[in-house]
Amino acid sequence: MPHRGLTTGLAAAAGLAMSLALPAIPASAASPAQPASPDAAAARAADQAVASGLGGLSRGPAEAFRRVGLTAGDAGLFYSAYERTYQGLRVVGGDAVVVADGAGNVRDTSVAQTAPIAVGTQAVLDAAKAASAARAQLPTVDSVSAPEKVVLAGTNPKLAYEVVVTGRTATAPSKLHVFVDAATGAVLDQRDDIKTFSSGAESPAQAQPNAVNAAGTGNSYYVGTVAIDTTGSGSSYSMRDPGRPGISCGREGGSVYSGPDNSWGNGSGTNLETGCVDALFSVQTEWKMLKDWLGRDGISGTGRGYPASVGLNDVNAYWDGSSTHFGHSQDNRRQATSMDVVGHEFGHGIFQTTPGGAGSGNENGGLNESTGDIFGAMTEAYANNAKDRPDYEVGEGVNLVGQGPIRYMYDPSKAGDPNCYSSSIPSTEVHAAAGPQNHWFYLLAEGSNPGGGKPSSPTCNNSSVTGIGIQKAAKIFYNGLLKKTSSWNHKAARKATLQAAIALYPGSCTEFTATKAAWNAVSVPAVSGEPTCTTR
Template sequence: MTPPTKTKVLPALAVSAAVVAATLTVPASAASAASSVRPAAPAAQSAAIPPANGHGYYNGHVTIDTSRQGKLYVMKDPNRPGLACGGPDGRPFTKSINDWGNGSAGNLETACVDVLYAAQKEWDMLRYWLGRSGINGQGTGYPARVGVTDGPPSWTGSYLAVGPKQPGRPHYGTLDMVAHEYGHAIFDTTPGGTGSGIETGGLAESAGDIFGALTEAFANNPNDPPDYTVGEELNLNGNGPLRYMYNPSLNGDPNCFSASVPRSEVHQAAGPQNHWFYLLAEGTNPGGGKPNSPVCTGPSSLTGIGIQKAGKIFMGTLLRKTSGWKYTGARAASVSAAIALYGRGTECEAVKAAWTAVNVPAGVNEPVCGIVIDPPDFSLALNPSSGNALPGQTVSSTVYTSATTGTPQTVTLTASGLPPGTTASFSPSAVTSGGQSTLVLTPTIATPAGTYTVTVTGTGNATGDPTHSATYTLTVQSLPTPTPSSR
């Protein structure tokens, strides 16, 4: 039989799937218990078996992990609990041989080859690239049903529904669409949950698109080459991709954030974050056949950090998600994630630059990138710190300064708390930190006897005008009672 046009042999993928299968073995009973799909056959133990051959409509000849129950093979993943694929009734497909699909449009078993393949690739991408365990972060995924809905796939909250219902039509379960829908499950199972509203919904749709791009990149299947478009293999209505992450405006979606984004529609509101992810991963001019990406504000040229690092930072962003998730929160969380993962270097700078480029500005307390340098500062001391004087006499003290951090700065000296009739002078009145000055206090006859605390303050001219002060205890003595003059 002539293979369908989409079918290609992919030996490299077969090897990687086999390696994965060998390293991901979990007890069959655990896999069974975690699945929410009813077993198709009378309950029987799943047994570890070699990966199955699959013949997908979009993905060509692939290997998928299936189970064995009694004499039958089942489209239920023995290594990734919860993943399974079946028809509208939710029962995983079963077969007497472990060879699935025929590559043709409209064949439900073929649809399940593509869907299960995509789910398994996404699971492995989450594990090996992003460090997440399963779709829900707790080692569990969710089943899929094909031929069960019309229009693009949807996430129901408990299973992935893939259409169409009409027989004979190509199914909608491409790598990016399946990964997008399970991406909703990832979004739902990170802190803050699903949320509501257009802005939050847009960030959720974007999460799906980002996981789609990551999954295509991880699978690296030549039948559905990695890209940053959504649904390009579907080509619904002959209109090409549903969304363009590198330039959302190609489909009429906003490239950058504005007040109108929260009033748009959730898939449109995904535009700015999708665009951010592309700029972060690939930059403005990645070359190598990858599309250029425009910016709305800031520097016109950005350099990407690669999709794996961008994916890790995005996963870290979702793990910092809170309820009522908004674009400003996403920027702050992604900066924190980048610093936690990679420090304050290139990645931190790239995260910020990409957000700025899509018109999501920094919050007031955004952490700084780059090497943190303490601002210039100084210290100030007086010696001696006390003295006695009669009115009309002077006392002096030396003001010592020192540069404690950063470069030296000009420190201007003032005195406060002077008793009545007492003057203070500094010579010089300003020093470069590290230098010294002489303070001269001169009480006069107008100064009542007593003990006073004079405060000497130095004000620096560095950023923030740092000030430091020291005190001098001045005791003004009483003049001796005048000797009566002779008359």
């Protein structure tokens, strides 16, 4: 029978932690004990694990952990995300995830790596000077936030100011988080909320009161005539989804599209309302896929989504941390709103709202870009639309710059991106750095020689990999992602997905073996503490 190693010591320790001393209550006054709901039991166990410093959750005397999220995964597991504080200041980095089941057993932990924190909390640098240093990081600035004093964790933790500068780089919009040393004024780190589709270049809306769900007819450019969920109020309709809070589509810089009837777009690639049909249908499809395949509640994981806008004057598309924006092809004949592109941009929203947030650095950024590509491919596969058949080519329908797809998941080298992980990935441009994980996902889902008209995929170790299907691959990928911390990297993703394969498929080693083989095939090496699965 299959045997697997995960974290048996943690589960046993958590069982002991659940024994609490409670005051005695007279029998006549006691009410029948009600069992805790699975999510409450998991959260309670996770909080106790954090309080006891279990499984690497150690902290200094001036530090504390605060639970900031609880996400249900598959196999009855719940993932509690924690943010670290130091003397009351928010610590950027040093976050943690605790995995527990609905019976109150802790199954695993994941902690962002940081050196011990021992910094003063009095800033030498004036906040206004920090804001000025941050402002200088963009050539065009629209706004600068009030500096917030934080601790920037890592190999050498420092007291810093975090300043958010909104504006533009030379080629693209930017919402740049700048971390300025509170002692010297040096810029320590930068993290941009803007995640673009290509290496080239509003708050969520509320549902309308008294609005009713209306089944609209969308005349799409990419997928034909489709039904889209819109809002109808009296004789007026709008491209706002009443059943998925936050989801809407309108013109860039303008309002949500509305009209006297519930028919939208004309099927033309140059028509912006048609672009919104594609965007709205795609994100509604992605939402359904998240629920049906992964059990996730909306893009945010908490039942919310984000608005989309079309008509961006750019040969690109991007996610800005709270909304999606779609431009057009270089020849200006198509909006960049194909299903894989829309799935990609909202995939950034999923990456941001899973534990660990968006993170920073090129390796983390590459995994973020790959996550967008993977969610785009998953959405296409779920839709299985006859006009836009599922594939693992990114942006082939948009043909953004007249050279076909911008990425090939089955063979990233076709677009000049690396197929294999190496020590150069942390310094590789983020869209190119998506290559290894994209390649891994294709191998896990389809294999190296899938047949049936699907492309073969070269492996970095000349091995042959047998795929397990995209739905199983999606579950393993997503449940691994729920263990993400701010220091997420390929080795951490390997370990987390191997653990997910064991948890999701306890009666089989097939999925685990394929997950491991796919990582080996893209040269992500084994890591200390990763699980095993053997049969007797």
